[in-house]
Amino acid sequence: MIFLNFCQDLLFPTDTIQHDISAADLVKKPIGLVCEDIEQIQSLVGKHRDRVSAVALVKNLKTPLSLGKTFHCYPLALFCNSKPQKILDFLNFQTNLLVQASLLESDKKLREFELKKAKKVANTLRQEYESLSEIVRKETEEKLEEKDYLIDLTQRLGKIGAFEINLFKRETVCTPYLLEMLNLASFDPIADKQFEKALEIVKKGKFEHEFEWQLDCSDKMTRYFLVNLRRDHVSHNGELTIVRGSIKDITHLKTLQLEAELQKAKSIHSSKLAALGEMAGGIAHEINNPLTIIAGNTAMLKKYHEMNALTPEVLFKSLTSIESTLARIEKIVRGLRTLSRDTGEIDTTSVKLDDILEDVLGLCNERFNNNGIFFKLNIENHDKDQLIWCDRVQISQVLLNLLNNSFYAVKNVDEKWITLDIIKEAKVWIFKVTDSGNEISPEVKEKIFTPFFTSKPVGEGTGLGLSLSRTIIKNHKGSINIDRNSENTCFYFSLPVTDQAETL
Amino acid sequence: MSSILIIDDEEQICEILSDCFSLEGFKVTVANDIASAKQILNSKQFDIIVSDVRMPDGNGTEILTMIREKNIPSIVIMMSGYSSISQEEIYELGADAFFAKPFSIFDLLNKVKELL
Numbered sequence: 343m344i345f346l347n348f349c350q351d352l353l354f355p356t357d358t359i360q361h362d363i364s365a366a367d368l369v370k371k372p373i374g375l376v377c378e379d380i381e382q383i384q385s386l387v388g389k390h391r392d393r394v395s396a397v398a399l400v401k402n403l404k405t406p407l408s409l410g411k412t413f414h415c416y417p418l419a420l421f422c423n424s425k426p427q428k429i430l431d432f433l434n435f436q437t438n439l440l441v442q443a444s445l446l447e448s449d450k451k452l453r454e455f456e457l458k459k460a461k462k463v464a465n466t467l468r469q470e471y472e473s474l475s476e477i478v479r480k481e482t483e484e485k486l487e488e489k490d491y492l493i494d495l496t497q498r499l500g501k502i503g504a505f506e507i508n509l510f511k512r513e514t515v516c517t518p519y520l521l522e523m524l525n526l527a528s529f530d531p532i533a534d535k536q537f538e539k540a541l542e543i544v545k546k547g548k549f550e551h552e553f554e555w556q557l558d559c560s561d562k563m564t565r566y567f568l569v570n571l572r573r574d575h576v577s578h579n580g581e582l583t584i585v586r587g588s589i590k591d592i593t594h595l596k597t598l599q600l601e602a603e604l605q606k607a608k609s610i611h612s613s614k615l616a617a618l619g620e621m622a623g624g625i626a627h628e629i630n631n632p633l634t635i636i637a638g639n640t641a642m643l644k645k646y647h648e649m650n651a652l653t654p655e656v657l658f659k660s661l662t663s664i665e666s667t668l669a670r671i672e673k674i675v676r677g678l679r680t681l682s683r684d685t686g687e688i689d690t691t692s693v694k695l696d697d698i699l700e701d702v703l704g705l706c707n708e709r710f711n712n713n714g715i716f717f718k719l720n721i722e723n724h725d726k727d728q729l730i731w732c733d734r735v736q737i738s739q740v741l742l743n744l745l746n747n748s749f750y751a752v753k754n755v756d757e758k759w760i761t762l763d764i765i766k767e768a769k770v771w772i773f774k775v776t777d778s779g780n781e782i783s784p785e786v787k788e789k790i791f792t793p794f795f796t797s798k799p800v801g802e803g804t805g806l807g808l809s810l811s812r813t814i815i816k817n818h819k820g821s822i823n824i825d826r827n828s829e830n831t832c833f834y835f836s837l838p839v840t841d842q843a844e845t846l
Numbered sequence: 847m848s849s850i851l852i853i854d855d856e857e858q859i860c861e862i863l864s865d866c867f868s869l870e871g872f873k874v875t876v877a878n879d880i881a882s883a884k885q886i887l888n889s890k891q892f893d894i895i896v897s898d899v900r901m902p903d904g905n906g907t908e909i910l911t912m913i914r915e916k917n918i919p920s921i922v923i924m925m926s927g928y929s930s931i932s933q934e935e936i937y938e939l940g941a942d943a944f945f946a947k948p949f950s951i952f953d954l955l956n957k958v959k960e961l962l
Binding site for chain 1: 855856858859861862863865866869900901902903904927928946947948949950951952
C-alpha cells in the first residue's frame with residue numbers, strides 16, 4: 343500500500359477516470375501496474391471494477407506500446423501480495439516498455455526526455471523498494487527479537503534450558519538461559535560423567551533417554567535436574583552425530599520429595615515408639631511379675647542357706663523356677679528389641695513364621711492372660727520351619743498393631759477373646775485377627791485406614807497404626823483390610839508367597 | 847499361729863510367698879483367682895490377706911472392698927506390677943499396705959509382722 347500512495351503522486355490521480363488514453367500519454371505518465379491475483383485487485387478496487395480490465399490488459403501487454411494506438415487504461419497502481427523482487431522485475435519491465443515506446447518517437451528530444459524521466463521513475467521506484475526492504479528487514483528483526491524474548495521467557499518460567507551436542511565435533515551449543523540456570527560459565531556435557539553414561543545409552547540406539555542429573559553447586563548445595571536426551575542426526579555411516587536435549591530444574595520438587603520421605607520415616611518411627619508406649623504399662627507388668635519371682639527365689643535361697651536348710655531339692659526347684667522365669671523375660675525383651683528397631687528401609691529376608699509369632703506373642707500373651715482375654719492361635723498345616731519372604735520387624739509390627747487394636751476392643755467387653763488365624767494359600771499368606779469387640783460403625787470403617795484417625799480416647803492412640811500398617815503391607819505387595827463378611831470384627835492382611843521363600 | 851491368704855494368678859509368686867510365710871510359722875492358704883479367693887473367704891477368716899490387683903477374672907480391690915464392707919478385721923496388703931495403678935486409691939479403699947512388684951519378700955514379711 344506504500345506503493346499506492348507513491349504512485350498517486352507519480353501517476354494520474356486515482357479518482358480521475360480517464361478513458362481512451364493515448365500511447366503518448368501513457369509514455370508521458372508512466373504507469374506502474376501489478377496484478378498477481380485479479381480477484382484480489384477486484385476486491386481492493388471495489389467500485390472501480392471497470393478499471394480492473396485495464397489492469398489486466400496492461401499486465402498482459404507483451405508487445406511494445408506503439409504510438410497512435412489508443413488504450414483503455416487507468417492510472418491505478420496496486421501492489422498486492424507481491425514479493426519485493428517481483429515488484430522490481432515488473433518495474434524494470436515497465437521501464438523497458440516506456441523506453442521502447444519512446445524510441446519509437448520521431449522526436450529524439452522527446453525520446454531523451456522520456457528516457458530521463460523513465461530512468462528517474464525507475465530510480466525513485468528502486469529507492470522506494472530499498473526503503474521498503476529496510477522496513478521489512480526492521481520489522482523482521484523486531485519480530486525475531488520478540489520471538490527470542492518469548493522463547494527466553496518460556497524457558498525462565500518453565501525453568502528449562504535446551505542444548506545441542508555435536509558428537510562429531512565434540513561441541514555443545516545451548517540457550518543462554520541454560521547457562522544462567524546452571525550458574526555455569528560454560529556447559530560441557532561431554533566431560534560430565536553422568537552425561538557420559540546417558541549419552542552411551544542414546545548412542546546405542548535408544549531414541550529418547552531421561553535421567554536425573556545431580557549438580558554440586560558452588561554454594562555447596564546440590565541441585566537436581568531432569569535431563570532429556572534425543573537422537574537427532576545420524577551420519578551416513580550410521581554414527582550418531584547430533585544429540586539434542588532439554589534440562590529442567592527440579593531442585594524444588596526434589597527437596598519436597600526428600601522432605602516428605604524424611605517425614606515419612608520419622609512418623610513411622612515415632613508411631614512405632616507410640617505403639618510401644620501404649621504397651622509400656624502392660625510390658626512393665628509382664629516384666630515385674632517374673633522379676634518378683636526371681637527376687638523371691640533368690641531371697642529364699644539365701645534364707646535357706648542362712649538356716650543351713652539348703653537341700654539339693656530346694657536348690658534345684660528354685661533354680662528351675664529362676665531359669666524358666668528368665669526365659670519369660672528374655673522373650674519379652676527380644677520382642678521389644680526387634681520391634682523397636684528403626685526400620686526406615688524395607689529389609690526383606692526369609693523369615694521363619696515361628697520367629698514372627700515369638701516376637702509378637704512374647705509381648706502380647708501375658709497381657710492377654712492378665713486381662714482375662716482368651717487368645718487362640720490357629721495355623722493351618724503348621725510347619726515349624728515355614729518361611730515367609732518379608733521384613734521381619736515390619737510384619738511383626740503390623741501383626742502387633744492388629745493384636746493391640748483387638749486388645750483395646752475387647753478389654754472392656756464381657757466376652758473377651760482374640761483369634762489369630764494363619765492360612766497359607768497357593769499364592770498368599772493370610773493373617774486374620776478376629777476379636778469379640780463391639781462392632782465397628784460404618785463411619786469408622788470408612789476412615790479406619792486414614793492417617794491420624796483414631797477411635798481410642800485422646801492420648802491413647804496415635805491414629806497412625808493402621809495407616810502405617812497399610813503402607814508396610816503395600817510395600818510387601820500384599821493387602822490389608824477389614825473382613826466385611828465376618829460376624830465379628832476381623833482384620834486381615836495378606837503377603838505374597840514368593841519363590842525366594844520356597845527355595846531358601 | 848497367724849493365718850494368711852495369698853491371692854495371685856502367678857502360681858510361682860504364690861509358691862514363694864507361701865514358702866516364706868510357712869517358714870516363719872504362718873498358716874498359709876493360696877488362691878490363684880478372685881473367684882476361688884471369694885469362695886475361701888466365704889467360709890473362713892484370715893489375719894492377713896495379700897492380694898495382687900489385676901487378675902484375669904477381676905480386680906483384687908474387689909476382695910479389699912468386700913473385706914472392708916463386711917468389717918472383717920483382716921490386714922489387707924495389695925501388690926501390683928502395674929505402674930498405672932494409683933496407690934492412693936488403693937489406700938482409700940482401705941488397704942493397710944501396698945507393694946509395687948518387684949519387691950523384697952522380706953520387706954513384705956517385715957511389714958506383715960509390723961502390722962500384726
